[in-house]
Amino acid sequence: MNGCLERLYNGIVKENPTFILMLGMCPTLAVTTSAFNGLGMGLSTMAVLVVSNLIISILRNVIPDRVRIPAYIVIVASLVTVVQLLIQAYIPELYDALGIYIPLIVVNCIILGRAEAYASKNPPLLAAFDGIGMGLGFSIALACMGFFRELIGAGTVFSGTPFAYSLPEVYEPVSIFVLAPGAFLVLALIIAFLNAMNIENNGRKKVEGCDGACGNCGKVETCDKRRRSK
C-alpha cells in the first residue's frame, strides 16, 4: 500500500504534471478561463488517465513492442469517446465550454507519457494509483489556474455553479487574465512561486562552522543538509 501512496504523492507534488513536468500545456493554457472549466478538464483527463493506465498495465505483456503507440492510442481514444459522450449527456454546460479540447484529451501528452513511462512497466494497481495521482495533480493545477484567472479576470469564482461567488461591484475586472496572455502570466507566476518555495525549503544557506561531520554538531536537529541527505 505504501507504493500506492507514494504514487499519489509523486503525481500531486513531486512530479506534478503541470507545474513540474510541464506536460499537457495545451489544455492548461486554453481552457483554464474559469475555475469550473479548469476543474472539469482536469477531472475528465483524470478519468481517462486512470482507466487507460489500468488497461495498458493489464495488457502490457500482450501488446507487441513495435505497435505499442498505436495500441495505446486506440485504448485512449475509446476511453475519451466514452468520457465525451458522458459529459455531453450529463454536464452539457461543461461540454459547450470545453468544446474541441475534450476530443483532444486523446493526444494529451500526460496520458501517453504515463502509459509509456509507467503503466507499460508496472503492475495494474500501482499504474491505476499513478493515474489517480497524476490526474489529481493535473486537476488541482488546472483548478488553481482557473481560480486565479477567473477571480482576477472576471471578478467571479465558479460562476454558473451553486458555489458561485463574485467580488463586489467596485472591482474592475482585469480582463487580460481571461485572455491568452493571462494564461501564460498566471502559469509563469505560479511556477515562479513554487520554485521560490522549493529553494527556501531545500535551504541553500550554509550552517556556520559546519565541517561536514554531523556526529558532534549541536545543530544537527535543525540542519538542512542533514535533513536532505536522509
Add this chain to the structure above:
Amino acid sequence: MNELWNVSSSPHVRGFIGTQNLMFDVALALMPAAAFGVYRFGPYALCVLLVAVGFALLTEYTYEVCVEKENTLWDGSALVTGLLLGMNLPPLVPLWIPMLGSIFAILVVKQLFGGIGQNVVNPAMAARCFLLISFAEQMNHYSGMDGISGATPLESLKSGGTVDLAAMFTGFTTGSIGEISTLALLAGGIYLLIKKVIDWVIPVMYLVSFTLFMAVFGGQGADPYYLAAQLCGGGLMIGAWFMATDYATSPVTEKGRFLYAVFLGILTGIFRLWGASAGGVSYALITANLLVPLIEKITIPKAFGWEGQRNG
C-alpha cells in the same frame, strides 16, 4: 619609498557617464512634451503623471527591499518608465490605471526578469498593452473635456475624415498626455541626439521605413498630407525617439539597429492599416522587442581575423 603608486587593471581613463546621467537626460528630454500635455489637459493630467512615476518608484523600492537586492531607485530608470507610461495614457483615465500599470511595468516586466537591463520588452510599453487589453473602455476615453473632445486625429484619419496638420504638429489636438505635440517630442529627441544619448539609426530609420510602407500600402499613394498626418499622429514620435531607443531592448550593432528599425516601421504600418484600433506603435514595439535576441544573433560582428573566411 613613501609614494604609493596606484596599480589597477584597465580601463585607466573613465568617463562620468552612467545610467543615472543617461536616464536623467531622457527624463529631461521628455519634459517639454509632458509639460505641454499638462498645459493642454489641465492639472488632472499632472496627477496621472505623478501617480505613474510615484508608483513606479515605490514598486521598485519595495521589491528591492523585499528580496534584499541592491537599491536602484536613484539610477532613474524607474522614473523614466513611470513617466513614459504616464505620458502614454489618455488624460482622463481613473487614477488606479496608472497605479496598476506602473506596478505591472516594474514588478512583472522589469524586476521579475532580473531588474534593470534584463527586461525583454520595454516595461512602459508592455504595461500600456496590458492596460489596453484589460481596460479598453477607459483606455480609449479621449473625449469629454471642455473644448477638447472627439476622436483622436488618427481615428478620424482612419475613418476617412480630415485632420488639422498644423494642430497635430504643435499639439493642440486630442490624444495621450505626452504624445500630442510632435514639436515638443522632436525637440526632446534632438536634445538626446546632440547629447549622444541615442544614435540616429533607430528613430530615423523607423520613421523612414514607416513612411515608405504607408506610401506603398496606405492606399493614398505618396500624398504628403496623409503621410505627414500619419507621422505626427498617435504614439509614433514618442515611440521612435524615446521607446524604440531603449538600451535594454534594442540591438547593439548598427546593422542590428537598422534591421530592428525597419521591422518596427513595417509592423507599425501593418497594425495601423489593418489592426482593429487606429494606433499600433505599442504592439509594434513589444513585438519588435521580442525579436531583438534573434536580430542580435544574426548580426554578430565577425571577430578580428575571421573576416576573410566564409561562414565566419
